Amino acid sequence: MPLVKVGDQRAEVESRIGDPVHGRPSSKDVYNTTPMLVISYTPDDRVELVEVAYSGDGGEQAFFDGVQLTYRFLDEVIADLTAKGYTSIPSDIGFTFHAGFAVWSMGSLWARDLDPDAGEDDERSIVEGVSVAPFAYWDESEVEG
Template sequence: MEILPGAGVALVKVGDQRAEVEGRIGGPVHGPSGKNVYDTAPMLIVHYDPDDRVELVEIAYSGHGGEEVFFDGVQLTYRFMDEVVSELAAKGHTGTSSDIGFTFHAGFSVWSMGSLWALDLDPDADEEDERSIVEGVSVAPYSYWDEG
């Protein structure tokens, strides 16, 4: 699935009404609330504002041969964080680090909650390997993260 930085993905865009989203992809498997999980491949987690408009689109990793998330020819999910950030930087994409990942000025963030470990991707890694794996991507205008 390709992201549209600052805007979302083809199925769900920032600013869409909940009814529009659910008309395209069906109701949530978890929700309804401000944060809804939809049974898509890969799985979408959509955050709505109080007016039922999309404010943030998150895409989860699939892993093990499932569909992953891409931007500008770079696979974002289910890869080592440092490799993803390095490849995007080589293509001119800048941003800032956070406690769980990296937020790009183009309008997306890659992150890890620590539920995967290096052995999931690298069979030669040892149990002490602390490389983080991108577990998800969040898409919204950069100002979503920069308001502070």
């Protein structure tokens, strides 16, 4: 059984993974899981969005259909998913997939984190996280294309 699914009740989630790290529940809570989860809840305490953070070198990463999503170069992730037939729309920080997830980079990692031979000016983005929700969750005004 997955740790959390969109639509789950907060009580169900917390019975499986424990309380949020900051204690008092809010509309967006962080959980001490591996990889770390950030869960957004609706006003009636249902899971609306699940964000999965990268774990770094050697840590647990997020996968979808056999493709490692986090802690890889964004262009490689997109190429692998496109080759499997998944379609997406670019956003200002990554790509939103019609299958119900987005991969993104906030620019806190640089190419040398994955490729020791990368130059100082290498601008390749590294996927730092995955957001999971139905495609309709993302407001079309926030997604280019």
